[in-house]
Amino acid sequence: MSEALKRDYDVGEEIGRGRFGVVFRCVSRDSGHPFACKSIDKHLISDDSVDRQCLYNEPKIMQLVAGNPNIVQILDTYEDEAYLHMVVELCEPPRSLRSDHGQGVFRARSGSRHGPVDAGRGSLPPPWRGSPRHQAR
Numbered sequence: 001m002s003e004a005l006k007r008d009y010d011v012g013e014e015i016g017r018g019r020f021g022v023v024f025r026c027v028s029r030d031s032g033h034p035f036a037c038k039s040i041d042k043h044l045i046s047d048d049s050v051d052r053q054c055l056y057n058e059p060k061i062m063q064l065v066a067g068n069p070n071i072v073q074i075l076d077t078y079e080d081e082a083y084l085h086m087v088v089e090l091c092e093p094p095r096s097l098r099s100d101h102g103q104g105v106f107r108a109r110s111g112s113r114h115g116p117v118d119a120g121r122g123s124l125p126p127p128w129r130g131s132p133r134h135q136a137r
Helices: 003-008 050-064
Strands: 009-017 021-028 034-041 074-079 083-089
Touching: 003 009, 003 074, 009 034, 050 074, 050 083
Parallel strands: none
Antiparallel strands: 009 021, 021 034, 034 083, 074 083
16 A cells, blocks of 8 residues: 555555455545545556556546536545555445345345436436437427
8 A cells, every 4th residue: 555545544444346456445534534445456457458548547537527426536546656546435335235234245125126226426317318319309
């Protein structure tokens, strides 16, 4: 972990894992608020790949869309020799997806697939609203 990241955040348990990295729960040392830290292992990405370009584009794109209430907000980025760390908003799972009796297994409530899951951030408008094809009707 980056020394600057450890200075600013108390990094806790792993809460997710993907192809190139791990997501940890973290807490701001200044405010005490919880966040998520996405740590991407740069050694898993080849030097000449599109993946390497995406590695550096992701935080830039997240900063460009900052302020949109439907997109997780990025707060900080840190980089060391081995990792790129992005501190982002922590999204707690909706009640219907929370761990069943503390056993670490996430289960959707029966019938929840028949409608959108409300994660507490509002819902996106249908994709056709505002599109030129929709307005022409």
